[in-house]
Amino acid sequence: MIVGYRFSKKVIPYLFVAPNTLIFGVFVILPMFYGLLYSFYEGTFIEGLERFTGLENYQRLLRDQAFISSLVHTFAYVVAVVSLVVMFSLMLALALRASSMGSALARIGFYLPVILSPVVVGVAWRWMFSSDLGVINGVLVSMGHSPIPWLTDINWARAVVVLASVWAMTGFYMVIFIGGLNTIPSELYQAAEVDGANSTQQFWKITLPLLAPTTLLVTILATINSFKAFEIILVLTNGGPGDATRLLVQNIYQTAFDASNPTYASAQSVVLFSVLMLLTFWQLRITRED
Amino acid sequence: MKKIVFWLFVVLVSSIVLARGEIQVVWFTEAPTEQAIFERYVKMYEEANPGTRVEVTYVPFQQLTQKLQLMVAGNTPPDVARVVTANIAEFDRVALDLSTFVDSTSFLNQFLPSQVPFVRRGSRIIGAPLDVTANGIFYNKDCFAEAGIRVPTNSLNVWTWEQWREALNRVRNNSKCRFALSYDFTTHRFSTLLYAAGGRFIDDSGKQFVVDSQNSLRALTFFSELFRDGFIPRGQWLSNDDPSTLFRSGLSAMYMSGNWNLAQFAQISGFRWGVMPLPRDRIRSTVPGGKFVMGFRESKNPAGAARFIQWITSKEINLPFSRDNMVLSARRDAKGMKYGQFDDAIAVFQSDLSVTPAYVGRDWSNPAMARLNTFIRGEIVKVLLGQQTPKQALEAIQAEGNRLLR
Amino acid sequence: MFTTGLRQSTKIQTRLRRYLREGLVLLLAFFFLIPVIWVVLSSFKPNAELFLIPPSVLPKEPTLENYQSALTVGNFANYTWNSFFVATMSTLIALLTNSMAAFALAKYRFVGRQALFLLTLATIMIPLQVIMVPIFLVLRNLGLTDTLWGIIIPPAATPTGVFLLRQYMLSIPDEILESARIDGASEWAIYWRIILPLSIPALATLAIFSFTWRWNDFIWPFIVISSEQNATLQLALARLVGQFGVDWSTLLAATTITLLPMLIVFLLLQRYFLGNLMAGSVKG
Numbered sequence: 001m002i003v004g005y006r007f008s009k010k011v012i013p014y015l016f017v018a019p020n021t022l023i024f025g026v027f028v029i030l031p032m033f034y035g036l037l038y039s040f041y042e043g044t045f046i047e048g049l050e051r052f053t054g055l056e057n058y059q060r061l062l063r064d065q066a067f068i069s070s071l072v073h074t075f076a077y078v079v080a081v082v083s084l085v086v087m088f089s090l091m092l093a094l095a096l097r098a099s100s101m102g103s104a105l106a107r108i109g110f111y112l113p114v115i116l117s118p119v120v121v122g123v124a125w126r127w128m129f130s131s132d133l134g135v136i137n138g139v140l141v142s143m144g145h146s147p148i149p150w151l152t153d154i155n156w157a158r159a160v161v162v163l164a165s166v167w168a169m170t171g172f173y174m175v176i177f178i179g180g181l182n183t184i185p186s187e188l189y190q191a192a193e194v195d196g197a198n199s200t201q202q203f204w205k206i207t208l209p210l211l212a213p214t215t216l217l218v219t220i221l222a223t224i225n226s227f228k229a230f231e232i233i234l235v236l237t238n239g240g241p242g243d244a245t246r247l248l249v250q251n252i253y254q255t256a257f258d259a260s261n262p263t264y265a266s267a268q269s270v271v272l273f274s275v276l277m278l279l280t281f282w283q284l285r286i287t288r289e290d
Numbered sequence: 291m292k293k294i295v296f297w298l299f300v301v302l303v304s305s306i307v308l309a310r311g312e313i314q315v316v317w318f319t320e321a322p323t324e325q326a327i328f329e330r331y332v333k334m335y336e337e338a339n340p341g342t343r344v345e346v347t348y349v350p351f352q353q354l355t356q357k358l359q360l361m362v363a364g365n366t367p368p369d370v371a372r373v374v375t376a377n378i379a380e381f382d383r384v385a386l387d388l389s390t391f392v393d394s395t396s397f398l399n400q401f402l403p404s405q406v407p408f409v410r411r412g413s414r415i416i417g418a419p420l421d422v423t424a425n426g427i428f429y430n431k432d433c434f435a436e437a438g439i440r441v442p443t444n445s446l447n448v449w450t451w452e453q454w455r456e457a458l459n460r461v462r463n464n465s466k467c468r469f470a471l472s473y474d475f476t477t478h479r480f481s482t483l484l485y486a487a488g489g490r491f492i493d494d495s496g497k498q499f500v501v502d503s504q505n506s507l508r509a510l511t512f513f514s515e516l517f518r519d520g521f522i523p524r525g526q527w528l529s530n531d532d533p534s535t536l537f538r539s540g541l542s543a544m545y546m547s548g549n550w551n552l553a554q555f556a557q558i559s560g561f562r563w564g565v566m567p568l569p570r571d572r573i574r575s576t577v578p579g580g581k582f583v584m585g586f587r588e589s590k591n592p593a594g595a596a597r598f599i600q601w602i603t604s605k606e607i608n609l610p611f612s613r614d615n616m617v618l619s620a621r622r623d624a625k626g627m628k629y630g631q632f633d634d635a636i637a638v639f640q641s642d643l644s645v646t647p648a649y650v651g652r653d654w655s656n657p658a659m660a661r662l663n664t665f666i667r668g669e670i671v672k673v674l675l676g677q678q679t680p681k682q683a684l685e686a687i688q689a690e691g692n693r694l695l696r
Numbered sequence: 697m698f699t700t701g702l703r704q705s706t707k708i709q710t711r712l713r714r715y716l717r718e719g720l721v722l723l724l725a726f727f728f729l730i731p732v733i734w735v736v737l738s739s740f741k742p743n744a745e746l747f748l749i750p751p752s753v754l755p756k757e758p759t760l761e762n763y764q765s766a767l768t769v770g771n772f773a774n775y776t777w778n779s780f781f782v783a784t785m786s787t788l789i790a791l792l793t794n795s796m797a798a799f800a801l802a803k804y805r806f807v808g809r810q811a812l813f814l815l816t817l818a819t820i821m822i823p824l825q826v827i828m829v830p831i832f833l834v835l836r837n838l839g840l841t842d843t844l845w846g847i848i849i850p851p852a853a854t855p856t857g858v859f860l861l862r863q864y865m866l867s868i869p870d871e872i873l874e875s876a877r878i879d880g881a882s883e884w885a886i887y888w889r890i891i892l893p894l895s896i897p898a899l900a901t902l903a904i905f906s907f908t909w910r911w912n913d914f915i916w917p918f919i920v921i922s923s924e925q926n927a928t929l930q931l932a933l934a935r936l937v938g939q940f941g942v943d944w945s946t947l948l949a950a951t952t953i954t955l956l957p958m959l960i961v962f963l964l965l966q967r968y969f970l971g972n973l974m975a976g977s978v979k980g
Contacts, residue, residue, distance in 0.1 A: 012883045016800035017812060020793040020853050026838075027850035028819055031830035038830070045363040045829075046384055066668075095721055102718030108966050109725030112732065115962045115969075116955055117912030119933050123951050124731040127738065127944070131525040132469070132536065135734060135751045142750030151529030154675065167728070175970050224820055231914055235937055241528035242671045253828075257356040258664040260380070262363075262829050269827065280818050314923070321943075325769065347922050350935050361922060363829065364836035368922070468749075535944055539747050560744055 032273070039267035044260050057267035067268060069243060070251035074227070077162060077247055081226040084166045085173055086218055092170065093177030094207075107178075111171035118168070122235025125164040126151075129236075154244040157237055161245045164232055169225060173218045180214030181207070220283050227276060248272050313594045315346045316361070316371040318354040321554035327614045335601060342594065355380070355660075367586035369595035375579045375651075376660035378408055378417050385416035386585030391596035400603070405580050405620045408655055417584030418603040419620030421612055424639040424646075425482045425577045427569075428537060428545040428555065431562040433465035441566050445574070445641050451486075451512060454569040458521045458544070467543035470521040472533035474547050477666040478654070481577055482546065483509040485646070488572035491653045491691065499691035502684040505572065510673065510680040512571075517674050527674055548579075549639045552616035552632055565635040568642050576642035578651045580620060658694045665690055732955070739763070739948040746944055762949035769946060770932050771924075772953055779928040780957075782848055782917075783910035789852040790906045791899055798861035799887050803873060813862070820855040832919050846920040847928075851910065857902045864898035865891060904969055911958055929954045 039057055043049040061067050092110055096103040113121065128134055129150040137147035151157050184207065192202050208215075230249045233239065239246030239254075246254075248268065256265035315332075319325050325348055332344045347368070349357045355377060361367050362384050373381070388397070394415060398406050405419035434441055437460050442448050449457065458470040473479060484490070489506030492499055516522050523542075525531035537545035538554075540561045545551075555563060568576055583602060585595035601607055605623055612619035616632055618639065629636055653659060669683040678686075738746060739762055740755040766772070800806070801813050831850065832841070840846035868891065876886050892899070914930040921927055933954050936947045962969060 009883075010806070013800040013804035013806040013809070016796045016804075016883075016887070020797035020858065021812070023793060023849060023853035024816075024819070024855075026834060027831060027853065028827070029815075031827040031834055034830035034833065035827050045359040046381065048363075095717075100714070100718060102722055106718075106721040106725040107970055108963070109722075109729055111966070111970060112729060112959075112962065115908055115912075115958050116732070117914065117930055117933075117958075119912075119914050119930055119937070120735075120951055120955050121731075123933075123937065123947060124735045127735055127948065128731050130531055131529060132523045132531055132541075133525075133747050133944070138747075138749050138751040149524065151531075152524040157529065167731070238530040240530055240671070241524075242675050242677065243668065254664060256829060257359060260355075260359065260661055266829075277818055280820075316922070345923055345925075347924055348935065350937075353918075353935075357922070360829075360832055360919060364832050364841055366836060366841050366922075532944075539743060541747060 035266045035269050038263045039270050041263045043263050045262055046260075049263070057264050058271075060264065061267060061271065066243060066246075067248075067251060070246050070248045071271075073244070073246060074248045077158075077165075077229065077245075078223060078226045080162045081165050081169070081229075082219060082222045084162065085169050085222045085226075086215065088166060088170045089173035089218065090177050090211075090215070092174040093181055094203075096174070097178050097181045107175070110174055113168045114171045116168065118231035119235055121164060121168045122232045125160065125167075125232075126236050129160050151237055152241055154241055157241055157245055161233055161237060164236060165226065165229055168232065169222060173222060176218055176221075177211070177214060180211050184210045216286070223279070223283075311341045311594075312343045312345055313370060313591055313598050314368045314589070315344055315598070316349060316354075316357060316368040317346050318349050318351045318372055320351050320550060323553050323557070324615060327553075327611070330614075331602070331607065331611055334607075335598065338601075339597075344598070362586065362588075365588060367589045369589045369591045370583055370585055370598050372420065373417070373582050373584055374423075375408055375582075375654050376657075376663070378582050378584060379655055379657040380660050381584065381586070382411060382416055382657075384586055384588065385414075386587050386589065386592050386595060388415040388418065388585070388596055388599065389413060391593070392600060397600075400605070400622060401620050402622055404578065404651065405582075407651075408580060409582065409584075417582040418599050420581045420583055420603065420608065421615070421617040421620050422643070423548050423550055423579040423581065423617070424643045425479060425546070425548045425568070426639050426642060427566050428547065428551065428563055429566055430467055430537070430540060430543050431564050432540075433461055433467035433543045433561075436466065437461040437464035441564070443566070444638075445567060445645070448567045448574060449569040451569055451571050455516075455521070458516075459519075461543040462521065465543065467541060469523050469536055469542040470544065471516065472536045472542040472545040472547075473516075473522045473526055474533050475527050475530060475667070477659075477663045477670070478577060478579070479546055479548075480513060480667075480670060481653075482568060482575075483513055483571075485575040485577060485650050486568065486571045486573060487512070490649055491659065492656055492695075494649065494652075496652065496656055497695055499688045499695065501691065502681075502688040506684055507680055508571070510670065510683060513670070514673050514680060524674075527671060549636070550581075550615075550617060552635060553614075556616065556632070565638045567638055573645075573647070574642065575646045575650060576639070577654065578643055578646055579654060581617075658691060661694060662687070662691055735948055735955075736952050739945075739952045741945075743945045746948075762945045763953070765943075765946045766949040766953060769936070769950070770927075772929070772932070772950075774925065775927055775929045775932045776957060778844060778926060779911055779930070782844055782913075782928060783907045785844075786848045786852050786910045787903055787906040789849065790854050790857050791903060793852060794854060794857035794902065795861050795892060795895065795899065796887065797858050798865055799891050801858070802862045802865035802868075803870070803891070816855045816858050820859065828915065828919050835920060841920055842922045842926060843920075844926055847910075847913070847916050851913070851916060854902075854906060854909075857906065860902055861895060861898050864895055868894050900968055904965065907961075908958065 038049065040052060040054055041049040042051045042053045042056070096107050096110070116124075126134075128136055131137060131147060131149050131152045134150065136150065141147055149156055150160050188206050188210075189202060192206060197205065228249065229247060230253070233245055233247060234250065237245045239250050249272070252265045252268045252272065255268060256262045317325075317328055328346070332346060335344055336342055347357075354373070358367070358371055358373070358377065358381065362381065367384065378385070392415070394413070397418075398410060398415065401419045402422065405422060409415055409417040409419065429441060439457050439460055441457075461467060462470040481491070484501075484506055487505045487509035489501065489503055489509055491501045517524060517527065523531065523536065526533045526536075533542070533545060534547065534551070536542040538558055568574065583599045585592055585599060589595060602611065603621070605621060608619055608621055609624055609627060612624065613627065613629055616629055616636075618624070618636065619627065666687050669678075669686050672678045673680050673683045737753070737755065740758045740760070741752070742757055742759050742761065745752060745756060801809060801816075835841050835846050835850070840849070872890060873886055876890055881889070912930060913928075914934055917928045917931045918934065921931060933950050936943070936950050
């Protein structure tokens with residue numbers, strides 16, 4: 001009886017994790033290993049794996065300009081998006097934390113883009129910013145200005161892509177920040193006021209330090225999500241002009257399907273995956289030290 | 291007991307009917323109008339073949355190759371797919387061989403000789419031609435009239451590139467058209483200029499890229515100047531803006547595309563438009579191509595696929611189908627077919643096709659081109675962005691092409 | 697007398713300042729929404745009016761012809777039902793399996809727990825597109841291609857869901873579980889009767905997000921679904937963003953049709969969308 005109880009007690013947690021782990025294993029882990037395997041081969045979709053080539057795909061990556069530049073773009077994009085998102089969402093949270101009618105309405109407004117699909121976001125921004133047909137240039141031209149090459153100039157296009165992504169994400173993190181702000185006891189502020197601290201001092205001395213865990217969470221989630229960015233850019237610029245806004249995920253996608261080279265694409269996936277893993281473990285360590 | 295037997299019987303029969311009766315079709319579309327037309331013909335087929343259900347998946351052209359690749363890789367190919375020249379070379383190895391279902395000689399004899407090489411692989415027949423395509427230039431008649439420019443109407447007064455550029459300049463400055471020229475963002479459409487300049491991608495052996503030549507250089511330089519001088523809106527090649535929209539809404543005076551647009555343009559009501567022969571440089575040329583239907587060896591219903599392919603390419607169906615879509619049928623007996631309001635336009639495409647050298651079609655039936663498409667386009671864009679010279683671009687394309695062919 | 701007057705005037709001042717601030721944030725929120733508003737407004741303009749310079753703000757001749765052409769392009773009622781079915785089923789499965797896994801990860805000590813948790817965290821980072829080819833092959837082997845279940849089951853094991861729920865369940869005191877055990881409750885009963893009810897705020901949050909993600913999913917249906925009858929709204933929309941012949945008028949109407957259901961759900965349930973997150977149910 002006791003033995004049986006101990007046995008079942010040991011088994012129980014595994015039973016609880018089983019369904020999730022099964023789905024997970026079959027649809028995420030297993031394909032990942034497949035992908036790793038493919039990366040050592042040469043082959044196409046149609047003819048399957050043709051030849052074991054060892055590290056050849058990886059050696060090619062080192063010399064592949066398209067791959068390297070997409071890797072650089074990805075990091076630049078992630079840094080830009082994450083820092084802007086953290087800044088904007090914190091600012092909005094501070095402005096809209098009050099529980100008045102106006103801020104409640106404004107919160108709904110700022111959150112709304114979060115529920116839009118990336119395809120819709122891409123369409124909407126393109127419809128605004130198209131260099132030849134967009135409404136912004138339409139207004140500029142009719143006021144006598146010359147049009148701005150929003151999506152046809154390398155730097156402008158990068159800016160628009162980053163802004164569109166920030167636009168779509170900010171509301172979500174704003175709300176998380178408001179949640180974080182609500183957990184700060186109001187007595188602290190009252191005490192600070194008694195001590196004569198002004199609102200700037202209160203922000204640096206109370207709000208920011210106590211908000212650190214939330215800020216970390218927001219940073220992690222935003223980093224993860226911006227590494228996944230794909231559809232918005234696909235619809236908005238399709239990676240252009242040239243390859244100025246082509247991120248690694250899109251490069252992998254195009255290598256696999258446009259250039260019909262799934263095994264080479266798999267090698268790129270493995271690299272991206274390794275980068276993401278390193279980042280995750282690094283973030284985990286920070287979290288723990290915290 | 292009786293009940294069980296009855297249900298077993300029902301299950302048995304229905305499984306046979308399902309296996310026999312369903313044809314899965316992947317049909318790419320370039321305009322909503324095409325879909326409505328095809329749906330009508332699908333209904334006709336189902337009515338003519340009771341018990342058969344045709345299940346159609348519509349895919350935008352841009353996603354066609356990927357969709358088919360995934361389906362083939364997943365071992366669930368469709369029974370029938372509509373494809374273009376590049377795909378038929380690409381899917382050669384997994385194609386359904388129609389020669390086991392038809393009499394090869396008489397089947398192939400129905401089609402224009404120019405389209406037969408695409409589908410004949412030795413004794414195998416890996417598809418059937420639906421229609422012939424040709425690149426060409428559409429123009430806004432109202433804008434040209436407003437600018438007082440006379441447009442060439444037949445093969446005798448074709449513009450040279452210099453005359454063309456002059457006309458672009460005049461129409462942009464003197465008409466309500468805000469933009470001079472819309473230009474599809476594809477290697478295929480760019481190559482129209484390449485061939486007119488006397489250039490080509492691959493030599494006669496099909497094993498060697500020869501694109502790095504003086505003639506090609508001239509074409510690419512001319513093309514980049516069209517951008518530099520603002521004739522082509524930059525968004526079309528630099529941010530994937532849709533060239534067709536600009537032309538259809540009357541903002542663009544000309545549109546470099548192809549004959550498959552006719553059906554969609556028939557709905558334009560804001561202005562009058564026409565088709566002009568392609569401007570010449572060293573030679574006159576268009577880029578011929580085609581749309582095909584093909585089956586897949588591993589599909590569920592190859593017999594049904596073969597029947598459907600024969601049906602849609604038959605005289606009774608293909609001619610009216612081509613007329614409804616306003617495309618050039620690939621059948622020999624379509625010669626002299628009337629399209630009503632578009633006869634003039636179609637005559638222009640046919641005239642361009644008749645003077646096009648044979649190697650142009652061969653270039654595009656080489657599987658290497660399907661895999662290089664995106665790469666070539668990328669190299670051209672680098673020229674437009676000023677990141678490299680036309681010469682460097684051609685060298686890069688040639689090197690990458692030869693790497694693939696080796 | 698004098699002091700009350702002063703106090704009153706400062707009161708009015710603070711109130712004025714508050715109104716001003718409220719007005720300002722509302723204006724800002726309005727500007728923020730211009731891209732969406734512009735799509736919806738434009739969808740009612742005839743094709744000729746779409747590209748006018750200067751642009752017209754409100755449609756001069758409002759028309760439904762764009763919607764007509766969008767509806768002839770496809771069976772939007774069917775797409776909407778498919779999207780709804782997929783999002784609902786996937787969310788229900790995710791709630792069950794994720795909460796079970798989160799419960800085990802939060803409340804038991806067992807060999808491999810740490811590894812499982814790390815694995816969950818790590819896979820949050822994997823963009824689906826990166827492994828789409830092998831995933832497709834797995835689905836094929838299971839006979840799930842071109843079925844709605846093929847887009848329902850695989851994404852249900854949301855690592856984010858497990859993560860969120862685990863963090864929430866950690867805050868449930870172990871004493872409650874212990875006293876339930878002493879009273880003779882089975883482990884399943886503890887999960888079902890105690891943990892789940894106590895986790896409702898986190899579950900509601902996950903439900904809403906999971907539904908939104910699945911509703912908005914594009915890549916997954918694109919890989920799995922090949923037939924017309926199983927297409928979802930996002931697939932149908934993406935079909936209109938082809939490379940040539942993007943018909944802006946039709947596209948804008950279809951975009952509006954696609955965003956409308958989610959918008960209604962959001963406006964009705966906005967309290968749950970925002971409230972649970974703001975209540976601090978997501979903790980670092």
